[in-house]
Amino acid sequence: MFDIKNIQEPRSVEEAVKILHENNNLKIISGGTDVLIKLHHGDMKEVELLSLKNLKELDFIKVLENDTIEIGSTTCFTNIYRNKIIKDFIPALGQGAVSMGGPQIRNMATIGGNVCNGAVSADSAPSLFAFNAKLRLRSFKGERIVPIEEFYEGPGKVNIRKDEILISIFIEKKDYEGVRGTYIKYSNRKAMDISMLGVCVVASMKENKFKDLRIALGVAAPTPIRCKDAEKYALGLEYSEENINNIAQYAVKSASARDSWRASKAYREHLIKELTVRGIYEVTK
Known part of the structure; x- marks a missing residue:
């Protein structure tokens, strides 16, 4: 039995950051493939969770007007691997996505969770580093953009505040155009x-x-x-x-x-x- 004290499931980003602002001790969970393992092994006690699974507005891959590619943080690895934009412009990220776990894991695990977990073994990280990705973080007070190289601070440690949610990942045209x-x-x-x-x-x-x-x-x-x-x-x-x-x-x-x-x-x-x-x-x- 998982030792979960409480779980909140907001229906919008605005609701999510408001909840987090009021209680920033909540553990954010998206696909849950990392957190549930820790719960299973008893590494987390009486945990309070903030689930992003209902935030469909963060599940997307699109090209913006300036040709920047934006990937929503709750996009799962299966969708990243299958997406035409990824295949056409940054296939290396798709290669990393399909290399992660089995089909069941790829259907659940999200790119945001993979990045925010801070694991040095994250299969999305090398491609995001190579393409100079930037991360959009939002709190109740506003947003900030962090280059991926400034996000990882140590093993399992990342530059995200307790009241912030990773919204999306950007890769600019100048970083993917004309390269393989x-x-x-x-x-x-x-x-x-x-x-x-x-x-x-x-x-x-x-x-x-x-x-x-x-x-x-x-x-x-x-x-x-x-x-x-x-x-x-x-x-x-x-x-x-x-x-x-x-x-x-x-x-x-x-x-x-x-x-x-x-x-x-x-x-x-x-x-x-x-x-x-x-x-x-x-x-x-």
């Missing part, structure tokens, strides 16, 4: 396993040289990261096997890989190098 991206996940099993390493590579070429290269890693540091030194090194660099290997080595240096029960530091660094190389080839071939 891919997401590669490595895990111990081929299905329904937590990522041992996630790599998103985004690139564009001009005259056989790197015009733009972005490399984002999950499970390679205390938070998802961008490999800025590798990206800077790659700009204007000629396309060659040697240069691609050097770029990947810079990506390894950007990481803070560590030993864990799932993999040693040395093995993770090997994966970073190999998957970065594979990702670069995939988006430039």
Whole structure:
């Protein structure tokens, strides 16, 4: 039996932020795939929940007038993977979505919950980092926009206040236009396993040289990261096997890989190098 003291189910965002303003000790739940596991294991006692499941206004994917792509926070991973906008413009995010869990989990888990959980292994995070996503947060007092790189503050810790709700995620046209991206996940099993390493590579070429290269890693540091030194090194660099290997080595240096029960530091660094190389080839071939 779940130890739930109370659950509130607002019908609008305005009602949700008002409830949260009056009681910011409420635990926000959307798909519930993370919270329910913690409840099942007894990690949360007499919890009070604020459920967003009825907020259909946050379940959407659309292109705004300025060609920015906006994704509502309660959009589930199945819908992200199947959506034509995602497939046409940011398929790497769809690759991350379909790699998460099994069909039942993807039908329930939401992108907002995946981000706000703060897990370094979140399958949406590397793609959102690589595409410079921005997060729209709302409280009873107003809204603020936070770049994704400023949102993750540590393992399981994110830059969201107790009275705030994640409304949507933005990816601007300048960050997805004219580039190709891919997401590669490595895990111990081929299905329904937590990522041992996630790599998103985004690139564009001009005259056989790197015009733009972005490399984002999950499970390679205390938070998802961008490999800025590798990206800077790659700009204007000629396309060659040697240069691609050097770029990947810079990506390894950007990481803070560590030993864990799932993999040693040395093995993770090997994966970073190999998957970065594979990702670069995939988006430039």
